[in-house]
Amino acid sequence: MSDPDYEALYSALAKTPLSHWPNRLRSKVEVALDPARHGNLRAWQTVLGDLPGITPSSVDLTADCPRIGDSNQLSSEERERLVGQLKAFHPWRKGPFCLFGIHLDTEWRSDWKWNRLRDTLDLKGKRILDVGCGNGYYGWRMLGDGADLVVGVDPTLRFVMQYAALTRFVGPLANYVLPLRLEDLPEGNGGFDTVFSMGVLYHRRNPLEHLAQLKAHLGKDGQLVLETLVIEGETNSVLVPEGRYAKMRNVWNIPSVATLEGWMREAGLRDVHTVDVTPTTVEEQRPTEWMTFHSLPHFLEPGNPKRTVEGHPAPVRAVVIGDL
Template identity: 25%
Template sequence: MNDANAVNADPEGPLQQQIDALGPWFHNLHLPGGAQTLPRHFLGGDFPNFKWQEMSPFVPEDLSGWRVLDVGCNAGFYSFELARRGARVVGIDVDEHYLAQARWAARQFGLHEQVEFRHMQVYDLARCDECFDLVWFMGVFYHLRYPLLALDLLSARTRRFMMFQTLTMPGDSVYATPPDCSIDDRTPLLESGWPRMAFIEHRLAGDPTNWWAPNHAGVEAMLRTSGLRVEARPGHEIYLCVPDAKAHGARDVYEPQFKSVFGVRAGPQSGG
């Protein structure tokens, strides 16, 4: 979906008409008064509320004073939940269609002063000097052609937690990778739990923007090398991470590449 001319909902029209005018929806939002934006979701159940129910016990009840970044915010379901806990939220998305839904819904919920929605690529954050207490990075990683650029950038901007989710390959095994591997014997790379990421040349679930599917070991290894430690796994394919200074070693190795792409290092330039 990328419709910069998204139909504007008539703010005076009946609510269901406004919902329909803003469709199609991906998030089922429960609006004040009981109306829902996508009650019969193609992913089954009440999406993404059923995912939020898994994660919400892992998020502090009181987020007053927290700044939160919701990457690929879509219609803002998670932005609104986090704002309800007191956070100030920045939601970013590349798709104006979804941002129009999010801005409309923010007004319906009366959260428009707490949540700001910006039309941005995740990579554009390299040009902003912002850090966030909580980075919500759900359902976007595998849509990115350059996923590690985004992960390294977001990791460097995370003060307290990152909630990370990606599409994955089946399997949970983890192979204890050696500190080095011989160039003459690369058979360990074939072990089932070796960190890896499948490249999807064509489509997955009909979507040509599903580029990658890492395995569980690959997710953990990528998070580690980007400077994060996995604290908990609130649900399938979901990782709650915290910054880990000890894991920053790899940053020295990749920082020159990052700087060559963005012209700046991954962390905020002012130290903020």
Template identity: 40%
Template sequence: MDLNTLREERQKWLTWKNIKPYQDAIKALPVFKDISVSLGDTVEITIPNLSLAEAKQIESAARLMLPWRKGPFKINDLFIDSEWQSQIKYNLLEPHFDLKDKIVGDIGCNNGYYLFRMLTHQPKRLVGFDPSAIYYSQFQLLDHFIRSEIVYELLGVEHVEFYEHKFDILFCLGVLYHRADPVGMLKSLFKGLNKGGELILDTFMIDGDDEMCLTPRDRYSKIPNIYFVPTVKALKNWCYRAGFESVEVLETMVTESNEQRKTEWVNTQSLEDFLDPNDPTKTVEGYPAPKRVYIKAIKK
């Protein structure tokens, strides 16, 4: 697979009429000096001596790029209150990984929130994969100030096995249920790892002791591209079939409104709209409400 040709083609996405305004707004931003960055639960960017006009310019650029799914972020007094309180997931996973001097990839990295947080662990290299020009633009806006060395690829999970190098750790958070061939996707991730490499993954799950999965006929939580929602045992079997020799369940957790909710930075529906108004344990379609399982799989 010729990834360089694919990269050139996807760079053209940034000239699309709905994306070009984002790119123009980023290019028009001033270059600031002496920026300080705090990579905690809220990724905070502090620009000294920021004028009112400059602050309004930054806010206008950020608001162009709605919806902001992952975060939160803060640029001086501007608080980008994202749909997902992503620190909940990150803080749950952080005790289970060691990134120092590792080559790390984040598949479906969105605007880079998790990648920015990972900088504190001093990895050797950070690469994000996401074929979304909107999320890439959000990342560019943030990285205009953070000035990281994160590599953001407008590529998908299907390209990982063909990438120019292998990874020591791959994160794949909230992607598996969007794939019609979950075992094939896990095989691609397996091939993208070095020997001894780790995959940290989360996906929707259903309760049960059987090796089975839910296959929605049309939509799940109003999401059309949800194909399979497995039990934990079924997910483990998928991982074994993909080649992983060890699968550890880190946590299971029901998605609640403190983690996912509508804010002024989200111009679409959110969790409250996806659940049965008379029974929040079910989706509007009558399926079990979203619950996630977090795993670590090892390539030996």
């Protein structure tokens, strides 16, 4: 296998209100996975094809570090080779994962974020859209919490290849990462029970337009889970950074919690409520062996963790939920 296999997804969608999606998705996925579009893609495909064909003795998606196989299934030489293969997809940002005793200590402790919100959600039997899903970490956690089907979208091919590598071992579970943007999906027709957008809103010039796009994919009694950067302030408080924010490009709007809740109500969501507001720390986002580039410790003002290097308030993230 040198590419993700989406045939099982297309078959699953054919039995849902999204039955028109497969024909529209196939051509877009094929274009996105054209090696001519990304200089590293052929090399990544080669690594995928060379991964060992080993079936894990067990898979536990309920663990903070999803556990795939046991350490005794690989010799030390096999483990060292697999580490090298997986590092071909560096940087690993979302995780962690525990693969045959290998601890993929990713840049983000994504399990911390998941644990802040998981008890507020009932995902049992739900069909879920995860926008900006990265390598699919949250999708596997959603399956572990009882979701029926997770469709993730992320246009970054490196993350899609990480997903494909992990899927090689996790097996044919109903968590899929499509190499697409939200805008590439067929027009929303309410085919999902829950829609997640985590770490995306501040990269959108028009936040209300993004919320409207997310809402269009929600079915009756659906729920939107939104996680994004926020600032302190009252209603209508919004930080519009000039240049970069914490060295990130394309950060357009960072609202106060009150403003964010107001945007969601304006988008037509009800029972809007904030379930978590947490400052991001250098323990939660940092460089590791699996992500050796600069990270949050380099993005903050030296000696002052409450400000970014540009002088903006340091990152604080909120999770806000609204119902259709």
